[in-house]
Amino acid sequence: AQSVAQPEDQVNVAEGNPLTVKCTYSVSGNPYLFWYVQYPNRGLQFLLKYITGDNLVKGSYGFEAEFNKSQTSFHLKKPSALVSDSALYFCAVRDPYNQGGKLIFGQGTELSVKP
Amino acid sequence: DAGVTQSPTHLIKTRGQQVTLRCSPKSGHDTVSWYQQALGQGPQFIFQYYEEEERQRGNFPDRFSGHQFPNYSSELNVNALLLGDSALYLCASSPMGQLRNEQFFGPGTRLTVL
Numbered sequence: 070a071q072s073v074a075q076p077e078d079q080v081n082v083a084e085g086n087p088l089t090v091k092c093t094y095s096v097s098g099n100p101y102l103f104w105y106v107q108y109p110n111r112g113l114q115f116l117l118k119y120i121t122g123d124n125l126v127k128g129s130y131g132f133e134a135e136f137n138k139s140q141t142s143f144h145l146k147k148p149s150a151l152v153s154d155s156a157l158y159f160c161a162v163r164d165p166y167n168q169g170g171k172l173i174f175g176q177g178t179e180l181s182v183k184p
Numbered sequence: 185d186a187g188v189t190q191s192p193t194h195l196i197k198t199r200g201q202q203v204t205l206r207c208s209p210k211s212g213h214d215t216v217s218w219y220q221q222a223l224g225q226g227p228q229f230i231f232q233y234y235e236e237e238e239r240q241r242g243n244f245p246d247r248f249s250g251h252q253f254p255n256y257s258s259e260l261n262v263n264a265l266l267l268g269d270s271a272l273y274l275c276a277s278s279p280m281g282q283l284r285n286e287q288f289f290g291p292g293t294r295l296t297v298l
Contacts, residue, residue, distance in 0.1 A: 073226075103286055105289070110294075111291055112188075112290050112291040113274065113289040114289070115287075115289075118286055161226075170215065170287075171232065171240055172276075173229070174219075174227045175226050177226050
């Protein structure tokens with residue numbers, strides 16, 4: 070069965086330091102991978118996606134993610150964290166060959182950036 | 185562009201009642217998906233509508249049903265509400281067939297069942 074795991078419930082980072090939010094997936098074939106961010110009492114905002122091509126993808130607000138097929142991972146990164154990056158981050162996967170448009174989400178990682 | 189809109193913002197119901205949530209997709213999008221996000225969890229796929237038909241369904245009981253209108257807007261209906269149905273319900277829209285595209289999410293409807 071397709072699944073997504075975010076092994077850390079919470080990540081704490083000091084402002085200005087690099088951040089990493091981890092994501093691993095289990096999907097047969099070649100998945101489409103997405104990162105979304107959710108601020109309190111808000112819907113999900115799209116950050117970036119990996120479909121094919123370069124393993125390092127760049128997205129909104131200075132975020133980037135690295136696709137690693139051998140490790141089935143898609144970690145979200147940012148070189149220098151901002152306090153305003155504090156939010157809930159979700160990794161999601163789509164298996165276009167078996168699951169159509171359905172997005173499967175991880176349980177989320179709460180990012181806290183302290184001044 | 186108004187993006188994806190949902191109504192109402194908040195809703196309080198009691199067990200056994202029925203509820204209808206509404207969604208208008210982003211301009212140019214013809215496919216609507218519904219997700220349930222329980223507190224502290226990631227969104228769970230309920231179903232997807234395209235051309236006024238349910239195209240794909242997640243692991244939710246028949247108490248959850250939906251509808252899509254000719255203008256692509258959609259409704260989510262939940263019958264015989266249970267306490268466990270309390271959650272944030274998210275609507276997402278996308279162009280059909282373009283699976284490489286991200287889904288755009290609305291702000292959600294917070295449903296509380298007492």
